[in-house]
Amino acid sequence: MSRLVLSHQEISDIQSLLKDITSHYNSVEDHDFIKDSCLYAQELPWRIREFINNFRLIENNLGTCIISGYPIDDYKIGLTPSHWKWKADALHTLEEQILLVLYGSLLGEVFGWSTQQDGYIVHDIFPIQSHENEQLGSGSSQSLWWHNEDAFHPYRADYVIFLCLRNPDKVATTIGNLNVEQLKKEQIQALFEPNFYIRPDESHLEKNESEIRKKSRENDGSNLITLSYEKINKMNSCAGDKISVLFGSPESPYLRLDPYFMDQLNNNEEAQNAFDALVRAIDGNIEPITLQPGDYCLIDNFRVVHGRNSFKANYDGKDRWLKRVNITKDLRKSRDSRSTSTSRIIL
Ligand SMILES: NC(=[NH2+])NCCC[C@H](N)C(=O)O
Ligand SMILES: O=C(O)CCC(=O)C(=O)O
């Protein structure tokens, strides 16, 4: 896996840029900042822009890379929050989040989901009490099954970036790719056919919406978010188009799967066997990556899957804490699901 380590000069150049940006904006979710983020990103040091550009355009890497060295002040960022819904850290982690969006803007356009984390663009990943056993970023005691991010959705991200703010117990993120040589020709063929169905993962379910937002759309049946949850519920009942789990080039296929949220195919043994072989092949390639504070981990969501090992959460303000952003190469393809041409939220 390739890693770019920032030099002292680069860190100081980034800090000046962030200082300029935070004198104009006090929230990473600010629409104008999000729109202009690609302009600010052009002011990042050349070596970073070149590194990200190569990651984006030359797909001969392992589908993941890390930019490390940005200093995280463990005191300044404050305690690991107990829930994402309050955004209590918005100002304490503003610079770190802005840098996350700038890196994202070098890969494409950052976006969010109305049904996930209340429609915020920058997501939090830390353990939440009572989610221990859930297949959620906020889970802990169960390992998070590897997946492509939001694999169920046609408008899922091309890339995701994780920023590590805190990881005291060195809990590993797991990353894996496919080596197509591990599969037989007929298996590859079956995996390229629309034989499969992926249900939405639990982070998109209404039960994970905050009470505050739920209240705001009460008694309004035509509220757009209400309609989005109806769409999710429909997808959850497997009423949707079947998809292929491999696509693109048969010699170097792109991936689309989340095995935990896929049911057995009872009437297509050939496709099920091919799928099992695919899961085994990827499983054998899974590698742990332990993110350190200040690591920005870029993930090609078409070329690798990712997950997380289990760990013990303490809920003492010192738990592991990542931020995440989704990036698309093409905002226009989701225009039918965004309320305005500039909106970054998929309904
Ligand atoms: N296989 C899975 N567990 N998929 C769900 C992944 C977690 C989800 N992306 C979240 O934000 O919580
Ligand atoms: O916690 C991690 O390292 C990964 C989390 C993740 O994949 C997710 O929340 O979707």
Ligand SMILES: [Fe+2]
């Ligand atoms: Fe994920």
